[in-house]
Amino acid sequence: MMYENLKDELLSTVDSGLKYARTVDNEAEFELYLFYQNRAVVNITQGVVEASEGIVKGNAVRVASQNSVSFASSSGISIDRIRRSVSEAMASLRSVSIKDERFSGFCTPEKPGREGAFTREILDLSKEELIDYAGCVVKEGQEFDRRIKTVGSECSAEWGGFAVGNTQGLQQSSRSALNSCEVYCIAVNGEERRASYEFDTTRERLINTGGLGKKAAQRAISLLGAKKLSATTVLPTIWEPRAASAYILFSLGQSVRGEHVVEGRSPIADKVGEEIASPKLTITDNGQNPSGINTEAIDAEGHPQKKTTIIDRGELSQFLFDTYYARIHNSESTGNCSRRARATTSYETSPFIRPKNLEVKPGSKNLDSLIATTDEQAILIADAPLGLRHSNVSTGEFSAVAQNVFLVENGDKKWPLQPVSVSGNFYIGFKQLLNIGGDLTKTVFAVETPTLVFDGFSVVG
Amino acid sequence: MLEKLEKCVESGEKMGARFVEARFDDLILRTLQRVNDVWKDIVLRSRIGIGVVCYHGGASGYSFTPSDDERELEKAVNRAVKVAKASAKVASLKLDFDRRPPVKSQESDTFPLKIHPRSEDLSYKTDLVNRAIDTAREFGIGISNIRGMYGELYGRKLFTNSEGSVIDWNFEVIELGCRVTSKTESGDLVNATGEAGGTMGLELFKTKGSTPEDIGKEAGSCAKEQLKAKACPAGRFRTLIENELAGVLAHESFGHLSEGDSVVVGESPLAGKIGTRLGTDQATIVDYGTPNISEYGGLWVPYDDQGTRSNETTILDKGMLKHYLHNRGTAHYLKQEPTGNCRAVNFGFIPIPRMTNTYFAPGELTKEEALELLNTGVYAIQASGGQVGEDGSFLFKATRGYWVQNGRIKEPIREVSLSGNILNLLSRVEGATKDLRISAGYFGGCGKNGQFLLPCGLGGPELVIDEVVFGGSASEE
Numbered sequence: 016m017m018y019e020n021l022k023d024e025l026l027s028t029v030d031s032g033l034k035y036a037r038t039v040d041n042e043a044e045f046e047l048y049l050f051y052q053n054r055a056v057v058n059i060t061q062g063v064v065e066a067s068e069g070i071v072k073g074n075a076v077r078v079a080s081q082n083s084v085s086f087a088s089s090s091g092i093s094i095d096r097i098r099r100s101v102s103e104a105m106a107s108l109r110s111v112s113i114k115d116e117r118f119s120g121f122c123t124p125e126k127p128g129r130e131g132a133f134t135r136e137i138l139d140l141s142k143e144e145l146i147d148y149a150g151c152v153v154k155e156g157q158e159f160d161r162r163i164k165t166v167g168s169e170c171s172a173e174w175g176g177f178a179v180g181n182t183q184g185l186q187q188s189s190r191s192a193l194n195s196c197e198v199y200c201i202a203v204n205g206e207e208r209r210a211s212y213e214f215d216t217t218r219e220r221l222i223n224t225g226g227l228g229k230k231a232a233q234r235a236i237s238l239l240g241a242k243k244l245s246a247t248t249v250l251p252t253i254w255e256p257r258a259a260s261a262y263i264l265f266s267l268g269q270s271v272r273g274e275h276v277v278e279g280r281s282p283i284a285d286k287v288g289e290e291i292a293s294p295k296l297t298i299t300d301n302g303q304n305p306s307g308i309n310t311e312a313i314d315a316e317g318h319p320q321k322k323t324t325i326i327d328r329g330e331l332s333q334f335l336f337d338t339y340y341a342r343i344h345n346s347e348s349t350g351n352c353s354r355r356a357r358a359t360t361s362y363e364t365s366p367f368i369r370p371k372n373l374e375v376k377p378g379s380k381n382l383d384s385l386i387a388t389t390d391e392q393a394i395l396i397a398d399a400p401l402g403l404r405h406s407n408v409s410t411g412e413f414s415a416v417a418q419n420v421f422l423v424e425n426g427d428k429k430w431p432l433q434p435v436s437v438s439g440n441f442y443i444g445f446k447q448l449l450n451i452g453g454d455l456t457k458t459v460f461a462v463e464t465p466t467l468v469f470d471g472f473s474v475v476g
Numbered sequence: 477m478l479e480k481l482e483k484c485v486e487s488g489e490k491m492g493a494r495f496v497e498a499r500f501d502d503l504i505l506r507t508l509q510r511v512n513d514v515w516k517d518i519v520l521r522s523r524i525g526i527g528v529v530c531y532h533g534g535a536s537g538y539s540f541t542p543s544d545d546e547r548e549l550e551k552a553v554n555r556a557v558k559v560a561k562a563s564a565k566v567a568s569l570k571l572d573f574d575r576r577p578p579v580k581s582q583e584s585d586t587f588p589l590k591i592h593p594r595s596e597d598l599s600y601k602t603d604l605v606n607r608a609i610d611t612a613r614e615f616g617i618g619i620s621n622i623r624g625m626y627g628e629l630y631g632r633k634l635f636t637n638s639e640g641s642v643i644d645w646n647f648e649v650i651e652l653g654c655r656v657t658s659k660t661e662s663g664d665l666v667n668a669t670g671e672a673g674g675t676m677g678l679e680l681f682k683t684k685g686s687t688p689e690d691i692g693k694e695a696g697s698c699a700k701e702q703l704k705a706k707a708c709p710a711g712r713f714r715t716l717i718e719n720e721l722a723g724v725l726a727h728e729s730f731g732h733l734s735e736g737d738s739v740v741v742g743e744s745p746l747a748g749k750i751g752t753r754l755g756t757d758q759a760t761i762v763d764y765g766t767p768n769i770s771e772y773g774g775l776w777v778p779y780d781d782q783g784t785r786s787n788e789t790t791i792l793d794k795g796m797l798k799h800y801l802h803n804r805g806t807a808h809y810l811k812q813e814p815t816g817n818c819r820a821v822n823f824g825f826i827p828i829p830r831m832t833n834t835y836f837a838p839g840e841l842t843k844e845e846a847l848e849l850l851n852t853g854v855y856a857i858q859a860s861g862g863q864v865g866e867d868g869s870f871l872f873k874a875t876r877g878y879w880v881q882n883g884r885i886k887e888p889i890r891e892v893s894l895s896g897n898i899l900n901l902l903s904r905v906e907g908a909t910k911d912l913r914i915s916a917g918y919f920g921g922c923g924k925n926g927q928f929l930l931p932c933g934l935g936g937p938e939l940v941i942d943e944v945v946f947g948g949s950a951s952e953e
Contacts, residue, residue, distance in 0.1 A: 146565075
């Protein structure tokens, strides 16, 4: 398939698939999702090269009848594989009587949103060019300093799209293309080993790999010579954008998801309109940001993607919903229905709710000014701490190991520290937010945030 | 299908590949999930596809297709060969390997299940979930959310290569789990889980300790106990970690560092340390694809996705580093034997060095002796996630725990996190109990290089370790 006619071809197959499904049961409701993606990945680590290129294709069918819903998926988008999914989903539905009284139909048709930014150059990227990119980045990192012992780089290019149709009359599709370069460096000095990474992921231009290897190497070297914190105490913590993005995603990014709200797992389920964070904090989820990596015209069930304000000057204003949970909650879908992102089997995942592109409204101070305004001691966390993703959405309690971490003392960034354990409660943290930087940065987690400064977390090191 | 795979190998060789591997997966994955009184997921996935690896000039190229159409297969082979040739031009560290005699599988390589999941209908499985949830409700209080999950993954894996190996076996894993979230009087939410799984038939859920009622009871009663639990203090404490957590430690923090691909490029701190003492005599870590499942539990992986028979590999032997976990290329480069650890999460990915069942070997202590050795500290129970850094730093979550004073279990504590550096920690392992348990299941799994949720087994005995860092609440100094 070509990018230009991808939508037409997918929609045509969706139409055929739905027509077939109706012949199986003309009273049941059906939803058919098709996924198609060209993907090339090159990984070079210290001269070891691994590369792959292929086309991911898959389909998923949801069937609903008398308040029972089932899901089946299959690799491939041929009509035979779609039939297989229809047949499996129907077999599940017929073999047990399991009611979901809350189900009230699939997504109804609406005018789609906009696809994100696109450049044809990504479609034309060859594997040889990806190999060149990765090779140059590795070389740059290796040549930066003799203490850089390992450099690895992964460059990828992907393009494709998906289409959704259902028996409510909805038939929509969306396309996107993305290219990415990631590099990591390990600096070694005696028994001390410190790692760092850099990346460039974009949909609107070709990756800019120049300087990435050097930057990652520089960062890894800056972490050498780490000292022990030798304390168990409570200190202000300064979370640079890459660390802050993980904090946002694994806290509010989870607790505002409609399924957690409706199912009793979110501690902020009953707090709309209440101040749950410092008035300095405003967060939106923007499924229509042209450069956002998760921007599509429609979400994974065909609803238009939107921009939703979640926290407005500290006040909780809106949760994120798909059609199913929005109806239970007497709300509107926010266009956040998702399937697993950028995985080879994303079509295998039954729909769930996920933020698209989270954006934190920046303040005005740069990182140096934030550090300069810190009294006595603080901890500067430069990268996403280990273990944050395993935090508990229900309690908000977290404990993580910050590896790329520095001591701040009397307004100065001092020396790197050996890994420090940081723990506390996400939601209490939002109320103890001391400052927001102006250094708005896009991160790998599809979160755009500046530096955030929190008070009151326990640190052990 | 074997003929089609053999044709892929032949085509790849004709196009100039030095060595070709072709594999076919035809797998069924079923997930059932009930949240409170609503069936959230009744899901069946058919994962069918073919993957082709071509080797050329010390580099590899990979491609795949969900189709078994001959033209599609030819295109996939063509892509794999071209990618391998382009990669070979820039590969400065070559991972070639020697040819070996062909490997032929036997019918007995598939683990025999008494009650195969496909032999029971859907209502049998929904009933398992319902029974677990009903029992959890009976034993829990203040429940705000309850979730029951059943999963099964089974199907054919077929492999051939340029040596003429033919490996044909069935992968099988099941799991039943229950998770309870309860609300304390002050409005805090606490969690507890119960689960059982591995490469077993549905007879597992008829055995003592693994019935739906046992699983529900554990989740419900532990959540109830958590309502009164206190937060774990922050700081360094002696600890007794139970079997599953020991497994997470073996897998996440040590197992990944022993994988050959990270060793050959110097990324792992274990590179160049074969024969070096890294831990105490009590620390022995093994990876084994075909453990005694009926006795210890675990996952059955008789062959890897590169056609190598799985091995019992002692990675760390009484504290000494003995072996890494390999694919054929890393084994050849590091002059060790292949270990059968080259696995892919699905046909869309190239196989890479991964673990099978990774566990600490058991020791001599009874549970009482272990508590006595611990004396005062934290007894950490059940894993709920973990992550590890390239330098050996790790952080794991224990779902719950107890504070132990003078060898006696005192009060329950809430979810705790353990952190540190594995290479330091291994030198502080003071003792291990006699009981080896290996956990495996359908839900969750291992993630590496974008290949997420590969089923793995992990386990061990209970381990007494000195000076583990616990996150928690610190008082202001």
